[in-house]
Amino acid sequence: MTQxxxxxxxxxxxxxxxxxxxxAGHNGLVCAAYLAKAGKKVLVLEQRHILGGAAASDxxxxxxxxxxxxxxxxxxxxxxxxxxxxxxxxxxxxxxxxTFTPFPDGESLTRCGDPQATRREIARFSPxxxxxxxxxxxxxxKMAGFIKHLIDAPAPDPASFKIGEIxxxxxxxxxxxxxxxxxxxxxxxxxxxSATEFLDLxxxxxxxxxxxxxxxxxxxxxxxxxxxTAYVLLHHYMGEIDGAFxxxxxxxxxxxxxxxxxxxxxxxxxxxxxxxxxxxxxSIKNGRATxxxxxxxxEIKSKTVISAADTHQTFFKMVGEPHxxxxxxxxxxxxxxxxxxxxxxxAVDRLxxxxxxxxxxxxxxxxxxxxxxxxxxxxxxxxxxxxxFSKKPFLDIVIPSLTDPSVAPxxxxxxxxxxxxxxxxxxxxxxxxxxxxxxxxxxxxxTLSEYxxxxxxxxxxRQVVTPWDxxxxxxxxxxxxxxxxxxxxxxxxxRPAAGWxxxxxxxNDLWLCGSCVHPGGGIMGAPGELAAKALLKS
Amino acid sequence: xxxxxxxxxWAGYYAVCSYNLPNxxxxxxxxxxxxxxDITPLFKYEVSGTDSAAFLSRIMARDIRKLDVGxxxxxxxxxxxxxxxxxxxxxxxxxxxFRVHSAEPVLxxxxxxxxxFTVTLEDITESIAAVAIQGPTSRDILKPLVDFExxxxxxxxxxxxxxxxxxxxxxxxxxxxxxxxxxxxxxxVAPPLWDALMSAGKPYLLxxxxxxxxxxxxxxxxxxxNGVDFHNALYCLIESQKSTPFELGLGWTIxxxxxxxxxxxxxxxxxxxxxxxAWVGLALDWDEQEALYVKHxxxxxxxxxAWRGGVPVYEIKGSRQIGKATSGTWSPIVKKNLAxxxxxxxxxxxxxxxxxxxxxxxxxxxxxxxxxxxxxxxxEHKKS
Numbered sequence: 001m002t003q004x005x006x007x008x009x010x011x012x013x014x015x016x017x018x019x020x021x022x023x024a025g026h027n028g029l030v031c032a033a034y035l036a037k038a039g040k041k042v043l044v045l046e047q048r049h050i051l052g053g054a055a056a057s058d059x060x061x062x063x064x065x066x067x068x069x070x071x072x073x074x075x076x077x078x079x080x081x082x083x084x085x086x087x088x089x090x091x092x093x094x095x096x097x098x099t100f101t102p103f104p105d106g107e108s109l110t111r112c113g114d115p116q117a118t119r120r121e122i123a124r125f126s127p128x129x130x131x132x133x134x135x136x137x138x139x140x141x142k143m144a145g146f147i148k149h150l151i152d153a154p155a156p157d158p159a160s161f162k163i164g165e166i167x168x169x170x171x172x173x174x175x176x177x178x179x180x181x182x183x184x185x186x187x188x189x190x191x192x193x194s195a196t197e198f199l200d201l202x203x204x205x206x207x208x209x210x211x212x213x214x215x216x217x218x219x220x221x222x223x224x225x226x227x228x229t230a231y232v233l234l235h236h237y238m239g240e241i242d243g244a245f246x247x248x249x250x251x252x253x254x255x256x257x258x259x260x261x262x263x264x265x266x267x268x269x270x271x272x273x274x275x276x277x278x279x280x281x282x283s284i285k286n287g288r289a290t291x292x293x294x295x296x297x298x299e300i301k302s303k304t305v306i307s308a309a310d311t312h313q314t315f316f317k318m319v320g321e322p323h324x325x326x327x328x329x330x331x332x333x334x335x336x337x338x339x340x341x342x343x344x345x346x347a348v349d350r351l352x353x354x355x356x357x358x359x360x361x362x363x364x365x366x367x368x369x370x371x372x373x374x375x376x377x378x379x380x381x382x383x384x385x386x387x388x389f390s391k392k393p394f395l396d397i398v399i400p401s402l403t404d405p406s407v408a409p410x411x412x413x414x415x416x417x418x419x420x421x422x423x424x425x426x427x428x429x430x431x432x433x434x435x436x437x438x439x440x441x442x443x444x445x446x447t448l449s450e451y452x453x454x455x456x457x458x459x460x461x462r463q464v465v466t467p468w469d470x471x472x473x474x475x476x477x478x479x480x481x482x483x484x485x486x487x488x489x490x491x492x493x494x495r496p497a498a499g500w501x502x503x504x505x506x507x508n509d510l511w512l513c514g515s516c517v518h519p520g521g522g523i524m525g526a527p528g529e530l531a532a533k534a535l536l537k538s
Numbered sequence: 539x540x541x542x543x544x545x546x547x548w549a550g551y552y553a554v555c556s557y558n559l560p561n562x563x564x565x566x567x568x569x570x571x572x573x574x575x576d577i578t579p580l581f582k583y584e585v586s587g588t589d590s591a592a593f594l595s596r597i598m599a600r601d602i603r604k605l606d607v608g609x610x611x612x613x614x615x616x617x618x619x620x621x622x623x624x625x626x627x628x629x630x631x632x633x634x635x636f637r638v639h640s641a642e643p644v645l646x647x648x649x650x651x652x653x654x655f656t657v658t659l660e661d662i663t664e665s666i667a668a669v670a671i672q673g674p675t676s677r678d679i680l681k682p683l684v685d686f687e688x689x690x691x692x693x694x695x696x697x698x699x700x701x702x703x704x705x706x707x708x709x710x711x712x713x714x715x716x717x718x719x720x721x722x723x724x725x726x727v728a729p730p731l732w733d734a735l736m737s738a739g740k741p742y743l744l745x746x747x748x749x750x751x752x753x754x755x756x757x758x759x760x761x762x763x764n765g766v767d768f769h770n771a772l773y774c775l776i777e778s779q780k781s782t783p784f785e786l787g788l789g790w791t792i793x794x795x796x797x798x799x800x801x802x803x804x805x806x807x808x809x810x811x812x813x814x815x816a817w818v819g820l821a822l823d824w825d826e827q828e829a830l831y832v833k834h835x836x837x838x839x840x841x842x843x844a845w846r847g848g849v850p851v852y853e854i855k856g857s858r859q860i861g862k863a864t865s866g867t868w869s870p871i872v873k874k875n876l877a878x879x880x881x882x883x884x885x886x887x888x889x890x891x892x893x894x895x896x897x898x899x900x901x902x903x904x905x906x907x908x909x910x911x912x913x914x915x916x917x918e919h920k921k922s
Contacts (some may be wrong), residue, residue: 116549119643120550127646127661131646131647132646134773138772138774180777
């Protein structure tokens with residue numbers, strides 16, 4: 001098989017490209033694949049030695065491969081898998097079996113694919129909630145079906161009077177009209193309410209609302225009681241594997257497996273991918289991007305430059321303010337990043353043993369959430385509001401080595417722990433994160449140990465990734481995992497700035513294709529795809 | 539006992555599909571002797587309090603206040619738009635005490651109507667076990683076991699009493715369209731109850747019967763099933779998956795002209811304006827079926843189990859789809875292939891001929907079916 005990527009140092013390109021893509025995250029690679037498939041001469045430049053950006057797998061400790069940053073897949077667009085033939089290139093996603101929530105009092109809640117088992121499990125806390133759960137799923141499926149159309153197309157621009165835009169808006173209006181009246185009201189509520197308020201419309205048990213509400217806050221600097229988080233709940237409900245909503249999965253070999261499949265697809269269509277090639281500058285002449293300058297001063301010429309980096313990196317680091325209008329600068333500076341999450345990755349010599357549900361079982365093969373109630377989550381947010389990481393954080397845990405033997409030696413395991421809140425802006429300043437890193441790691445381990453006392457003794461290696469590290473390592477500004485918060489005012493036509501949601505930028509021939517543009521973050525591939533398609537159309 | 543090793547999920551319980559392979563003897567036991575069916579997984583609720591009759595009447599399409607003490611009623615309940623949620627039976631145990639049995643859990647739905655009523659709603663699903671003893675010899679089996687005059691227990695009536703010394707609630711009801719009883723006891727006495735019945739039933743050829751033959755019997759009786767013939771409106775993604783009681787042939791259970799109940803306005807409008815669809819029984823033309831097999835050089839075959847999942851039904855002339863058949867079976871007693879179907883009203887008159895999809899040797903064909911009054915099988919001894 002042709003090598004997927006080469007080091008920039010061993011292969012410095014001299015020719016002019018049709019498109020240079022800055023950043024080999026999954027979106028950059030998807031964009032590259034579409035452009036190369038259309039016959040364009042494409043070069044992808046990645047600053048790191050591995051591909052994938054925040055969707056990367058790395059053998060951090062010998063024998064243990066971590067999905068260092070992002071850790072689950074579900075929003076990846078099915079048509080991209082088909083169009084780029086990603087399964088041929090190694091795209092493998094294993095669905096998670098269930099969601100397991102342990103409680104401090106020795107109780108637990110396991111929600112799985114068996115509707116009757118789940119009903120009985122919820123009924124232990126609230127028989128009414130057990131009956132409402134399928135109704136909630138139906139409602140969310142309807143909402144997700146409506147919103148799905150928005151994800152798979154460029155965002156309609158409500159300020160434009162161009163006929164194409166009006167037709168798009170009318171199409172959206174028609175789909176809205178097709179919802180029945182109750183669902184239209186519900187959608188309005190979904191767009192305005194907090195995750196917990198929205199869940200209150202269905203449920204009474206805090207034990208259910210806690211773990212359900214966290215989908216509304218993942219990656220945002222908002223609490224489960226903050227207005228607007230209900231919509232994010234939906235964003236996470238759109239997870240889709242093989243056409244079934246609300247299913248999340250693990251990528252074989254870690255999330256880097258998805259990126260690698262995209263890279264192989266891009267390569268198969270003729271794109272070149274170079275690693276260890278940090279772009280320092282985007283060359284601009286007469287308001288037009290003409291290429292990039294790689295660290296060390298080497299300039300690569302290109303008819304188009306497409307940045308998969310976020311807007312802060314792209315415009316303030318690689319372009320420079322002098323090339324930009326003041327209004328555009330003002331909009332970009334107001335774009336919120338404020339990363340709020342961290343990752344702790346563990347290599348362990350045995351499985352965690354939860355005191356509320358001892359032993360092995362399907363509950364370990366799914367998503368394990370430490371989110372025992374709404375107050376717990378809101379208190380976790382309280383700490384973050386004032387610049388501290390949560391003393392009792394929300395944790396979202398997966399053990400990929402239970403379903404994917406390739407990521408750990410036999411009998412040993414890797415545990416991925418998503419941690420929220422770990423605010424980028426510490427009250428002592430973000431630069432203090434390196435000094436706080438291990439303290440955060442200890443807090444996470446202490447929190448989880450309350451539920452599985454054998455955890456500490458089982459740890460062979462520990463990696464703590466703070467928002468500061470996310471910024472330093474993969475260039476996610478302020479450590480925001482979505483390249484900018486997924487809050488309502490930063491979505492659709494407002495992502496990343498009003499009037500600039502169509503992948504173009506005020507600099508001619510400079511485009512954006514990362515999660516900072518519509519439809520946003522998550523291992524989805526849609527920004528990369530839509531940017532490539534928009535560029536090819538232009 | 540379950541020598542077939544075939545079980546299925548019923549509301550989270552393992553329920554026997556058939557005890558034996560083949561299961562013909564279980565079917566014939568129900569029709570000619572008696573079958574014993576474990577119906578414990580049904581959802582069961584106790585409703586009590588001075589307003590319990592009014593409360594249930596607020597929910598149900600049927601006016602529950604009309605029930606006598608000791609009377610049972612088949613009924614359904616709807617959402618505000620008159621779309622069916624579930625069906626089941628209601629027992630009036632006392633003036634202010636009822637039992638509700640349903641296919642799906644109803645607590646969340648029922649509880650929302652509680653305001654203003656002096657009523658207590660208790661989920662007794664897991665504390666009450668139930669068996670159905672169905673078939674012409676069922677009365678003879680039970681008679682010596684009970685401490686009351688069984689002959690005077692009329693169709694859809696119930697009584698509390700002792701059965702082989704155990705406290706039991708006995709109702710003359712069932713899902714087979716045959717003579718039969720359902721026996722409701724505390725969980726703890728379920729095993730001795732089963733043993734007592736099996737032992738007393740032996741001379742009368744009582745057999746345990748599984749859900750597969752119950753499915754055949756209920757289609758012959760023209761009885762519909764939630765999740766198969768209709769879907770709970772609360773769980774439907776689109777309108778066309780929902781149906782109304784009128785469209786399911788349950789108009790006879792609706793008492794429209796009374797105090798408010800859930801779906802009353804919509805059902806009143808539907809009665810005035812007419813329903814779009816009607817519920818019918820279909821009997822398939824045997825000669826046409828046989829011809830399809832002969833065409834492939836095959837002997838004609840009948841399935842030993844009921845089917846569900848749905849097939850399209852077309853106009854007799856042309857290819858326009860006019861409805862769907864939702865379940866069907868070969869009836870060993872009527873000797874016909876039968877189906878339950880929802881058709882456009884214009885095609886629902888008894889005697890109307892339609893075409894139903896029928897697949898032989900992987901080829902989709904159609905055969906003529908005749909709209910037939912239900913129940914397809916209605917023995918005199920059912921109510922005698």
